[in-house]
Amino acid sequence: xxxxxxxxxxxxxxxxxxxxxxxxxxxxxxxxxxxxxxxxxxxxxxxxxxxxxxxxxxxxxxxxxxxxxxxxxxxxxxxxxxxxxxxxxxxxxxxxxxxxxxxxxxxxxxxxxxxxxxxxxxxxxxxxxxxxxxxxxxxxxxxxxxxxxxxxxxxxxxxxxxxxxxxxxxxxxxxxxxxxxxxxxxxxxxxxxxxxxxxxxxxxxxxxxxxxxxxxxxxxxxxxxxxxxxxxxxxxxxxxxxxxxxxxxxxxxxxxxxxxxxxxxxxxxxxxxxxxxxxxxxxxxxxxxxxxxxxxxxxxxxxxxxxxxxxxxxxxxxxxxxxxxxxxxxxxxxxxxxxxxxxxxxxxxxxxxxxxxxxxxxxxxxxxxxxxxxxxxxxxxxxxxxxxx
Numbered sequence: 001x002x003x004x005x006x007x008x009x010x011x012x013x014x015x016x017x018x019x020x021x022x023x024x025x026x027x028x029x030x031x032x033x034x035x036x037x038x039x040x041x042x043x044x045x046x047x048x049x050x051x052x053x054x055x056x057x058x059x060x061x062x063x064x065x066x067x068x069x070x071x072x073x074x075x076x077x078x079x080x081x082x083x084x085x086x087x088x089x090x091x092x093x094x095x096x097x098x099x100x101x102x103x104x105x106x107x108x109x110x111x112x113x114x115x116x117x118x119x120x121x122x123x124x125x126x127x128x129x130x131x132x133x134x135x136x137x138x139x140x141x142x143x144x145x146x147x148x149x150x151x152x153x154x155x156x157x158x159x160x161x162x163x164x165x166x167x168x169x170x171x172x173x174x175x176x177x178x179x180x181x182x183x184x185x186x187x188x189x190x191x192x193x194x195x196x197x198x199x200x201x202x203x204x205x206x207x208x209x210x211x212x213x214x215x216x217x218x219x220x221x222x223x224x225x226x227x228x229x230x231x232x233x234x235x236x237x238x239x240x241x242x243x244x245x246x247x248x249x250x251x252x253x254x255x256x257x258x259x260x261x262x263x264x265x266x267x268x269x270x271x272x273x274x275x276x277x278x279x280x281x282x283x284x285x286x287x288x289x290x291x292x293x294x295x296x297x298x299x300x301x302x303x304x305x306x307x308x309x310x311x312x313x314x315x316x317x318x319x320x321x322x323x324x325x326x327x328x329x330x331x332x333x334x335x336x337x338x339x340x341x342x343x344x345x346x347x348x349x350x351x352x353x354x355x356x357x358x359x360x361x362x363x364x365x366x367x368x369x370x371x372x373x374x375x376x377x378x379x380x381x382x383x384x385x386x387x388x389x
Contacts, residue, residue: 016080024106049352075112087164091162124184145253226367279308317333
């Protein structure tokens with residue numbers, strides 16, 4: 001059966017997300033080896049990761065505006081080019097400064113994708129955008145399996161070889177995206193960049209967006225923390241090997257792969273806020289359980305639980321796209337995401353500092369508290385204001 005061009009585009013957009021997350025997760029999983037080889041501290045690692053998240057955030061708003069003016073396809077092609085190059089720089093890093101600069105480029109390249117990729121999907125899938133976004137995020141969940149490959153390559157060769165390989169794979173992905181997609185939005189004849197910037201800032205006049213932004217900020221803080229240090233936490237605090245930590249990350253990914261399309265479809269039919277509340281509480285409880293468990297097999301089993309938090313993001317994206325009008329949609333989402341991740345990005349530095357000065361259990365317990373707070377805020381809104389999502 002021949003795939004329609006819409007589904008080929010969905011596959012290509014999902015491939016780009018897979019390449020972004022797989023490389024980023026592999027850096028987290030190989031971080032203990034990189035730190036040992038390049039001789040820097042957990043605090044310095046946290047600063048480098050925070051800087052990556054900062055540039056990831058800063059790039060999203062201009063990337064969104066650029067895609068509204070010049071098109072989704074060219075914007076994503078530029079993003080893939082930059083992050084493919086950044087993996088190459090990671091592999092060539094011989095000191096902390098080079099590694100730091102590589103993560104800056106990684107932040108810029110990966111930041112150019114999310115708002116544009118989500119907008120490209122919602123341009124095409126107008127009726128079933130929750131399900132389509134769930135499919136894209138499920139492809140991202142497959143990326144959790146790549147750190148297993150990275151750990152095996154690092155064990156038999158070295159960590160640098162993996163990033164050389166993944167840079168080559170990403171450049172192949174660039175070519176596939178180029179031949180497999182067409183422009184999804186109607187480009188305007190004349191554009192006022194100032195108007196698009198004002199449109200982006202004005203989204204926060206909407207009280208529903210204000211509420212979801214606060215909740216999303218708490219979720220983003222927890223997820224940046226998880227993705228920056230979860231494998232390192234298992235290696236340092238739970239005695240896992242790199243391969244075992246990668247397997248735990250893979251189990252988390254399998255959970256997301258299974259859950260996201262299902263929950264995405266449910267969010268098209270039922271109250272999105274109630275679904276987010278349930279997912280936040282389950283993840284918070286699971287985090288506490290992981291902290292208080294030392295058995296390797298139980299921790300591997302419970303690594304499935306944080307996947308419930310990953311399923312929150314396509315729900316929020318769908319919620320926002322329902323509120324954004326089509327004109328300037330990518331710029332609006334870009335401003336929203338830039339602001340969100342800028343505020344959440346210091347989480348990596350805080351985790352690194354606490355790991356150096358206390359232990360990894362302290363910040364991970366904090367993650368569970370933040371998730372409970374996010375759930376409480378939404379629950380209060382649903383009960384006392386009866387706001388539907």
